[in-house]
Structure formats: structure tokens, C-alpha cells
Amino acid sequence: MRERLTVLGTTDLHGNVFNWDYYNNRAYDDRDGDEIGLAKIATLVAEVRAERGAQRTLLIDAGDTIQGTQLAYYYAKIEPASERQLHPMAAAMNAIGFDAAALGNHEFNYGIPLLRAWQEQLEFPLLGANALDWSSDRPVFPPYVIKSVRVRDDLRPVRVGILGLTNPGIAIWDKAHVEGQMRFPGLVEQARVWVPRLRLRTDVLIVAAHSGLGTSSSYGDAILYPENASILLAQQVPGIDAILVGHQHAEIAERFVTNVTTGAKVLLTEPAYWGKRLSVIDLDLRWSLADGWSVLDKHASILDSSSVPEDPEIVRLLKGDHDKVVAYVNSVVGTCKEAMSAATARYEDTAAIDFVNFVQAETVKAALAGTPEGSLPVLSIAAPFNRAASIPAGQVSVRDVAALYVFDNSLLAVRLTGAQLRSYLERSAEYFHQVDGPGPFPPERLTNANGMADYQYDIVAGLDARLTYDIDIARPLGHRIVSLAYGGAPVRADQEFVVAINNYRQSGGGNFPHVATAPVLYNRQAEIRQLLIDWVREVGAIDPGVFAAVDWRLVADGAPVVVTP
Incomplete structure (x- = not known):
């Protein structure tokens, strides 16, 4: 008995809701013909849900969401997110229906109070298993979420664990904001803590990791943990089915890495940045009375935002915020x-x-x-x-x-x-x-x-x-x-x-x-x-x-x- 579960992924959105270049005051344009923004991602997500079934589809993000455009700056510094002011990235992601997001390093750029205000506005969990309290070493964000996905009405739901990991470089890059409050150990080290626990409770385990595919670090050996550790994560931590990769702004449709302990193939995908692409992870599952749900096969592909129009509901919802920022940056x-x-x-x-x-x-x-x-x-x-x-x-x-x-x-x-x-x-x-x-x-x-x-x-x-x-x-x-x-x-x-x-x-x-x-x-x-x-x-x-x-x-x-x- 074979069924399919689809996990959609974005990363490094960097405050891009619309296909707009605030610096040049025109629609975004580059030499490759790419287009950007959550409004276009919303259209792609709706199409996949219609094709695969919304009940069989999850949507997650791998971080760097609230910094990067004048829209993001305006709603962090000019009219910051608060009980009265809904952050546009929260409004858009809530409307699209994200199931979880990992912390990115740029989430900390405006300080912890703004980050917490944005987190409180989200209708889904913001995950960070390796963002720990400075004194207690306990996670200060939810480490994971478990989603129940009903792929067949006559069988129990598939239990999907989503583990969020962020970048250790936060300790350096935003030292002024986090020193004395939070520590950021390595992705591999914290995954070794949480993956075994999650495997006992889940059928499928996905990691949203704000850490690139390579093993390089822009900060050299200034801290012990590598900046880019997603390949190490796949190789060294048994039990992961797939990793949604972020941070390096790369476009990687599908890559398999062999876990050195189990020999299992771990699927990795990274959907570029700014909402240019959407990763589509397809997991083929099998049900048995003895073992429950297990993963038979997995593949990933990339969808291009330039192939679709902006979602009219997202445009209607956030055009006022956008227009306000356009007026500000042109003053x-x-x-x-x-x-x-x-x-x-x-x-x-x-x-x-x-x-x-x-x-x-x-x-x-x-x-x-x-x-x-x-x-x-x-x-x-x-x-x-x-x-x-x-x-x-x-x-x-x-x-x-x-x-x-x-x-x-x-x-x-x-x-x-x-x-x-x-x-x-x-x-x-x-x-x-x-x-x-x-x-x-x-x-x-x-x-x-x-x-x-x-x-x-x-x-x-x-x-x-x-x-x-x-x-x-x-x-x-x-x-x-x-x-x-x-x-x-x-x-x-x-x-x-x-x-x-x-x-x-x-x-x-x-x-x-x-x-x-x-x-x-x-x-x-x-x-x-x-x-x-x-x-x-x-x-x-x-x-x-x-x-x-x-x-x-x-x-x-x-x-x-x-x-x-």
C-alpha cells in the first residue's frame, strides 16, 4: 500500500512579499529573468495543494525571513511589529498557511524583542533546537513540531516530525544582541540530542536547517561549530529522511547524502532565495500493520516563481503595507x-x-x-x-x-x-x-x-x-x-x-x-x-x-x- 506525502519548502525570503525592487522603485528584474516574493510562492503552493491534496501537503521554511528589504526594515524600525502592527511577513505566511519555520541568523539582526514580537504573531511554530538559554542550556524556541497528516482516511495519520536548526554564527554576527542571553551550539551536536527522541514518536523526520551544504565557515575557527553543516548533518546523524537547506542562497533541486552509520540516503534540497523557487519534497510511504508508516522512496524538485502570477489574496492583504513603504523610500x-x-x-x-x-x-x-x-x-x-x-x-x-x-x-x-x-x-x-x-x-x-x-x-x-x-x-x-x-x-x-x-x-x-x-x-x-x-x-x-x-x-x-x- 503506497501513498505520497509532499513537503514544500522556502528559505531566505529576506522580507520579500512582492516582486518588487524597493531600491530601484520597479518590479524586480535580473539577468536570469527570475521573479521573487511570497505572493508568487502562494500561487505555487496553491497549485501543488490542488494537485496533491492539501491534506497530504506540508509547508515549511528554513529561515532568514524578517530582514533584507526596505519593507522588512520599515516594519522593524519605523513601525515595528507589535500588538497593533502585524508584521507583513507574519501576515503573508499565516495567510499562505505555513506549518513551521526554522530560525535564520538574520532573524536576530533587529534584536530579540522584535524577533519575539514577530514570533508571537505567527500562527505556526518558529523552531530553533540549537538556540539555547545562556544559563540553563535549554531551548528558548520550540525545537520541533510533530504534524499529523492523513494521507488515507482509513489509516492512522502519518506522524511527521519537523526539527528546526539555526546557524551557530549568530553568536558572532549578532553578538551584541545575544551575548549573555542565548548560546548556539552546532547543528550536528543538537540533532544528535533531538533526532533519536523524535524518531520514537514519528514516521517521517524532516529537518529545516539554516546552514549551507558545504563545510566552510566565514568566521574561520572563531567558534567550534561550522557555519555550513547540512552535509555533515546528513552524514553523521542517523534517522533523518530529508533536509530543507537554507543560508547559502543556492538552488539545489535534489541531492542525496549517505549516512555513514545506517547507509540510508538522506535527501537535501535548497530553493534559492527571496521566494524565487519552491522546493517540492515527495515522500512515497508504505503502510503495514507490523511497522506502520515507512518511507519507501523520496525525491525533490524545484518550482520557479517566475512561471506564475502573484496570488491576488496576498496582494489585497498587503498592498497597503507595500504602498506605505514605497512612499517612505521615495521621500x-x-x-x-x-x-x-x-x-x-x-x-x-x-x-x-x-x-x-x-x-x-x-x-x-x-x-x-x-x-x-x-x-x-x-x-x-x-x-x-x-x-x-x-x-x-x-x-x-x-x-x-x-x-x-x-x-x-x-x-x-x-x-x-x-x-x-x-x-x-x-x-x-x-x-x-x-x-x-x-x-x-x-x-x-x-x-x-x-x-x-x-x-x-x-x-x-x-x-x-x-x-x-x-x-x-x-x-x-x-x-x-x-x-x-x-x-x-x-x-x-x-x-x-x-x-x-x-x-x-x-x-x-x-x-x-x-x-x-x-x-x-x-x-x-x-x-x-x-x-x-x-x-x-x-x-x-x-x-x-x-x-x-x-x-x-x-x-x-x-x-x-x-x-x-
């Missing part, structure tokens, strides 16, 4: 004397990144005035987060400024020596491929070496005096920073600097040297994006002539590298 906050673009910021010094560094450094300098560190030179670190970001000449809106800083990072400042600064810049210079001459080269030949993302390339600038350096990409790694100087004088190894930096980097994200252990001089948990917006609103006019300069350049054996976009 004018000031002007700019000259247009600035980040399109080339990953391979040449641009005014756009200089602006971010200028505001960060000014903020830190003002905060430290009158303190013992107030006399130290101030530097700032920023990365080219968004190649599409630009600030036009003339009127400047919230979305123009926000596009420069697409992450919800907060500002800190640490103290570094000249030797540590050089080491830090050498790590950043790993972003570039090695070359044997000055070119010309297309950008792709130079950047993103070893898959290093743009947000891992950091640019450092001085405030009251220029910090200048060359990056010689004809040289081997670790020996690329040339002519490092501050105010025209070579930087001494023992020279001390105050360095403005974001919380992700300072807490270990990207595994950059020294900053995670450096003395913290400033931390008011002010969001950098909002600091930029507030600066423009207060000053009124951005003048690149005040802060823009060519302080760094790419060279090959001393000759300027020529880039042909």
Missing part, C-alpha cells in the same frame, strides 16, 4: 551636487564608498571627542555591497541612500595598530586574482577570487588625513599592500588608529584578522544605513568634493592596472 531627504555610483567600486576608488566611510568616521570621531582615544587618527572601513547603487545629482531619496548600504549592520569602532591595519588590508586584497601585468582586463578577471563576495572586499579611508595604499595584484597573497601611508607619512607598525567598522566584520564575519579581539571604543548599535540617511537629512546636501579622493589603486608591479568594463 526626498536632501540633494547631491554630483552623481555618485558604486558600479566600479570593487576595482577603483569611488566617491560612493568614500561617502560611507566619511559618515562612519565622522560619527565615531564625534562620539569619542573628549575621551582618551579622541586624539587618535580615525579611519573607516566599508565594502562595495551593491554594484547597482547610485546617488543622482539633484534630489536624493531614502532609497537612493539606502541602496549604498543594503545590510542592517550597526557601527562600532576598534583600536588597531599600523601592523594590524596592514594585515587586515592584506586579507581584503585576497579578493583579487593574481595577474602578470597591468592589463587591460575585464573586471571579472580581477575580482571575486576564490568565490570571495563583493561584501568581503573592504576599503579603508582616513578622515582628517588621507590613508593611501596600492594593491599590487602581481604579487602573491600576503604581500600586496604597498606604500601604505597616513597623511603622506609611511604607517608605522606601532602607530595606533581608531577604526570605524560594522558589527558583522567586528564580530568575526569574513574571518578578518585582529578586529574581533581589538579593544572596542564605540558601540551605540546605531544602524549604518540610518546614519547615512540621517546625515543627508541633517546636512541637506551631499558634496563629493568634501570627502572624495583617490586614496587606493590597483597596480601590477607598480604600474596602474587598466580595467575595461
